[in-house]
Amino acid sequence: xxxxxxxxxxxxxxxxxxxxxxxxxxxxxxxxxxxxxxxxxxxxxxxxxxxxxxxxxxxxxxxxxxxxxxxxxxxxxxxxxxxxxxxxxxxxxxxxxxxxxxxxxxxxxxxxxxxxxxxxxxxxxxxxxxxxxxxxxxxxxxxxxxxxxxxxxxxxxxxxxxxxxxxxxxxxxxxxxxxxxxxxxxxxxxxxxxxxxxxxxxxxxxxxxxxxxxxxxxxxxxxxxxxxxxxxxxxxxxxxxxxxxxxxxxxxxxxxxxxxxxxxxxxxxxxxxxxxxxxxxxxxxxxxxxxxxxxxxxxxxxxxxxxxxxxxxxxxxxxxxxxxxxxxxxxxxxxxxxxxxxxxxxxxxxxxxxxxxxxxxxxxxxxxxxxxxxxxxxxxxxxxxxxxxxxxxxxxxxxxxxxxxxxxxxxxxxxxxxxxxxxxxxxxxxxxxxxxxxxxxxxxxxxxxxxxxx
Amino acid sequence: xxxxxxxxxxxxxxxxxxxxxxxxxxxxxxxxxxxxxxxxxxxxxxxxxxxxxxxxxxxxxxxxxxxxxxxxxxxxxxxxxxxxxxxxxxxxxxxxxxxxxxxxxxxxxxxxxxxxxxxxxxxxxxxxxxxxxxxxxxxxxxxxxxxxxxxxxxxxxxxxxxxxxxxxxxxxxxxxxxxxxxxxxxxxxxxxxxxxxxxxxxxxxxxxxxxxxxxxxxxxxxxxxxxxxxxxxxxxxxxxxxxxxxxxxxxxxxxxxxxxxxxxxxxxxxxxxxxxxxxxxxxxxxxxxxxxxxxxxxxxxxxxxxxxxxxxxxxxxxxxxxxxxxxxxxxxxxxxxxxxxxxxxxxxxxxxxxxxxxxxxxxxxxxxxxxxxxxxxxxxxxxxxxxxxxxxxxxxxxxxxxxxxxxxxxxxxxxxxxxxxxxxxxxxxxxxxxxxxxxxxxxxxxxxxxxxxx
Numbered sequence: 001x002x003x004x005x006x007x008x009x010x011x012x013x014x015x016x017x018x019x020x021x022x023x024x025x026x027x028x029x030x031x032x033x034x035x036x037x038x039x040x041x042x043x044x045x046x047x048x049x050x051x052x053x054x055x056x057x058x059x060x061x062x063x064x065x066x067x068x069x070x071x072x073x074x075x076x077x078x079x080x081x082x083x084x085x086x087x088x089x090x091x092x093x094x095x096x097x098x099x100x101x102x103x104x105x106x107x108x109x110x111x112x113x114x115x116x117x118x119x120x121x122x123x124x125x126x127x128x129x130x131x132x133x134x135x136x137x138x139x140x141x142x143x144x145x146x147x148x149x150x151x152x153x154x155x156x157x158x159x160x161x162x163x164x165x166x167x168x169x170x171x172x173x174x175x176x177x178x179x180x181x182x183x184x185x186x187x188x189x190x191x192x193x194x195x196x197x198x199x200x201x202x203x204x205x206x207x208x209x210x211x212x213x214x215x216x217x218x219x220x221x222x223x224x225x226x227x228x229x230x231x232x233x234x235x236x237x238x239x240x241x242x243x244x245x246x247x248x249x250x251x252x253x254x255x256x257x258x259x260x261x262x263x264x265x266x267x268x269x270x271x272x273x274x275x276x277x278x279x280x281x282x283x284x285x286x287x288x289x290x291x292x293x294x295x296x297x298x299x300x301x302x303x304x305x306x307x308x309x310x311x312x313x314x315x316x317x318x319x320x321x322x323x324x325x326x327x328x329x330x331x332x333x334x335x336x337x338x339x340x341x342x343x344x345x346x347x348x349x350x351x352x353x354x355x356x357x358x359x360x361x362x363x364x365x366x367x368x369x370x371x372x373x374x375x376x377x378x379x380x381x382x383x384x385x386x387x388x389x390x391x392x393x394x395x396x397x398x399x400x401x402x403x404x405x406x407x408x409x410x411x412x413x414x415x416x417x418x419x420x421x422x423x424x425x426x427x428x429x430x431x432x433x434x435x436x437x438x439x440x441x442x443x444x445x446x447x448x449x450x451x452x453x454x
Numbered sequence: 455x456x457x458x459x460x461x462x463x464x465x466x467x468x469x470x471x472x473x474x475x476x477x478x479x480x481x482x483x484x485x486x487x488x489x490x491x492x493x494x495x496x497x498x499x500x501x502x503x504x505x506x507x508x509x510x511x512x513x514x515x516x517x518x519x520x521x522x523x524x525x526x527x528x529x530x531x532x533x534x535x536x537x538x539x540x541x542x543x544x545x546x547x548x549x550x551x552x553x554x555x556x557x558x559x560x561x562x563x564x565x566x567x568x569x570x571x572x573x574x575x576x577x578x579x580x581x582x583x584x585x586x587x588x589x590x591x592x593x594x595x596x597x598x599x600x601x602x603x604x605x606x607x608x609x610x611x612x613x614x615x616x617x618x619x620x621x622x623x624x625x626x627x628x629x630x631x632x633x634x635x636x637x638x639x640x641x642x643x644x645x646x647x648x649x650x651x652x653x654x655x656x657x658x659x660x661x662x663x664x665x666x667x668x669x670x671x672x673x674x675x676x677x678x679x680x681x682x683x684x685x686x687x688x689x690x691x692x693x694x695x696x697x698x699x700x701x702x703x704x705x706x707x708x709x710x711x712x713x714x715x716x717x718x719x720x721x722x723x724x725x726x727x728x729x730x731x732x733x734x735x736x737x738x739x740x741x742x743x744x745x746x747x748x749x750x751x752x753x754x755x756x757x758x759x760x761x762x763x764x765x766x767x768x769x770x771x772x773x774x775x776x777x778x779x780x781x782x783x784x785x786x787x788x789x790x791x792x793x794x795x796x797x798x799x800x801x802x803x804x805x806x807x808x809x810x811x812x813x814x815x816x817x818x819x820x821x822x823x824x825x826x827x828x829x830x831x832x833x834x835x836x837x838x839x840x841x842x843x844x845x846x847x848x849x850x851x852x853x854x855x856x857x858x859x860x861x862x863x864x865x866x867x868x869x870x871x872x873x874x875x876x877x878x879x880x881x882x883x884x885x886x887x888x889x890x891x892x893x894x895x896x897x898x899x900x901x902x903x904x905x906x907x908x
Binding site: 003005007010075083087107149169172370373374376379414422423 | 622627
């Protein structure tokens with residue numbers, strides 16, 4: 001029998017996060033204060049984040065030590081397994097080898113606890129007792145609820161309304177870990193009330209929910225804001241994924257030609273890809289592919305521009321690919337990928353040609369998810385299924401070209417809380433929505449007049 | 455940092471199932487043909503099961519080789535991890551050490567695939583193309599759907615109606631793996647129609663669903679019946695759990711004083727306990743505890759008697775602790791434990807004093823589940839939470855007696871498809887139902903006139 005799982009022992013957990021900033025050919029451009037147009041400094045961020053996270057945000061050190069208290073909690077589920085997808089390969093009849101790193105074994109069922117635990121730790125250390133955050137599909141909200149529970153922090157989650165309605169049991173999960181949750185836009189914040197007044201039926205968006213959570217944190221001394229993606233320190237914390245994967249691919253006697261992840265804000269993609277990009281920047285030939293939904297095609301069709309991270313313009317201006325800060329994506333089932341922007345570091349890597357992106361329709365993505373579930377067994381999350389689809393398309397293209405490739409993708413989470421989406425898919429009720437040209441143009445008006453990146 | 459997870463490599467997967475029959479001080483008494491009162495022979499069972507499973511059912515060999523095709527699929531998730539519950543120990547402040555074996559990492563989220571895969575394999579090998587089965591909470595139905603999908607078998611699942619309604623997403627899971635599912639009692643079988651005529655609002659029971667699945671298989675040449683618990687061969691297949699746990703406890707430098715599992719039909723309990731009972735029969739001092747719901751207290755309050763395995767009296771007569779074959783337990787949330795009987799081998803071990811049993815109220819069980827989720831992170835299934843509660847009670851009792859014990863329990867599945875039960879618990883809507891004395895007496899009338907075990 002050929003080996004299926006490549007495991008590392010707890011003692012082999014990475015002891016340091018990898019900071020790709022130190023190795024990037026061009027560093028990401030600074031975030032700007034929207035009032036002054038000047039780069040944002042640590043003091044500007046201090047009301048929202050603990051100082052250690054702010055320092056990580058701007059650090060140029062290549063490696064940052066992971067605190068023992070964080071490693072101790074990581075060890076509840078990390079190192080995560082890396083699989084050779086023998087059965088999926090058989091199902092599609094490819095000559096390529098497909099591997100996947102599985103982050104769904106965490107208590108919250110995704111990669112999100114990798115940063116949630118770190119963020120909760122630094123907040124407790126600096127005396128915060130409460131965190132506020134937003135969540136799309138609920139993977140981030142449940143991860144932060146879990147981390148807060150373990151560190152004894154209060155936690156308030158603003159959940160995008162469409163997901164709040166579509167995924168009731170993700171809500172229950174957040175509550176089971178003791179957090180408070182509300183559908184966003186909500187009546188509990190100024191921003192929420194303003195949006196509800198204009199659009200009482202708003203399905204919500206990550207941009208809106210971020211506004212609410214930031215407002216909540218800004219108004220309370222005891223509360224810090226916590227973000228599950230986009231920011232440099234969040235991507236940093238995820239790099240345990242790729243570091244483990246490199247060691248596990250070595251156990252498998254292989255190295256990937258192609259590294260694939262799905263991208264919403266970009267954290268699971270970065271987590272797997274950054275340690276491999278370190279090798280690529282060092283001269284190794286690797287194709288790094290970001291997969292996004294055609295309904296929210298930030299990297300493939302968005303503009304690289306300065307834009308707000310949220311809808312109500314409470315955040316600094318971020319240099320990133322964007323569809324405009326008031327863009328509200330169609331309510332597709334991969335709720336975690338419905339974000340108008342993307343992490344600035346990922347945008348910069350895209351501009352520098354170190355990564356590329358493709359956008360997929362959701363019925364194609366679900367077809368690949370069902371093929372995967374029926375061969376490898378695991379029911380994947382709709383978000384992670386974009387990476388599965390990317391891997392299958394890559395293998396098929398290689399077969400057509402008569403090539404054999406070694407493909408590695410990040411299976412960032414399981415789909416146990418997304419079964420309603422599968423029901424809709426099987427019932428033929430999933431709509432394929434690619435972003436409309438006119439709609440995109442309309443959305444991009446939002447960034448007119450904002451500064452332009454160099 | 456003290457070690458949390460004890461992992462085995464894929465190459466350390468047990469290669470043989472352990473058959474406790476070979477070591478039992480008194481063998482279980484034979485199952486009887488209800489018409490003749492004579493022991494059931496292989497030919498009687500041939501319409502329902504493939505011959506290799508029938509031979510395993512009566513085998514007295516201590517070990518039976520696991521086919522490579524089965525090991526190959528086991529390797530998708532096995533060996534499963536064994537954890538030291540440092541954080542749970544801290545939360546209850548015990549001096550005892552608590553370990554748990556976690557079976558929730560399987561694609562279906564429980565221990566059930568251990569036998570589902572084996573049963574699907576032997577059926578395919580002997581030319582069956584379709585399996586019928588029943589399911590309570592849906593853990594067994596989803597496990598068999600998964601196994602059938604991987605072996606290309608059709609699968610029909612009769613799901614206990616109360617669970618069908620309470621757990622819609624477990625249904626979706628079964629459908630995602632391509633199986634057909636119907637609420638039981640259904641209009642699709644003679645037994646189902648008869649029960650609906652008398653009790654149109656019947657919440658269903660495992661006993662009824664078994665009747666339907668057996669009738670389905672008996673009427674179709676291409677179809678075999680598949681059972682997720684109770685039978686000897688089912689318990690046999692689960693013994694990979696305990697064999698792995700013994701090796702993992704060795705890695706931890708420990709051996710349990712107490713081994714704990716929840717019991718419905720008995721398969722996850724047997725899976726963990728039987729390999730340890732081999733040691734106990736060999737002279738080692740181990741306390742082996744079966745945990746059941748007070749609403750369905752088969753081992754603690756049932757009679758040891760010959761009884762039917764199903765409500766409509768289609769099965770042979772089984773020597774077991776029973777509450778009567780037409781007993782319909784209250785619709786508690788641990789649907790997988792709502793069975794009127796128990797595996798004959800477990801009953802015999804109980805009579806011989808090798809194991810003991812306790813029954814718990816569901817609000818106590820959920821309180822322990824929430825304590826566990828908030829310390830170890832994993833959201834446990836309501837069934838498995840009975841074992842958690844047993845472990846916590848055991849640790850507390852040891853503390854009161856000034857003793858330190860090493861406790862091992864089986865965390866047989868996660869609760870991702872049971873969040874409605876958590877919602878009810880938090881809303882204070884869970885009712886505590888212990889079986890009423892009169893109700894029990896009424897139910898036990900069903901076994902009057904049946905043969906009596908020696």
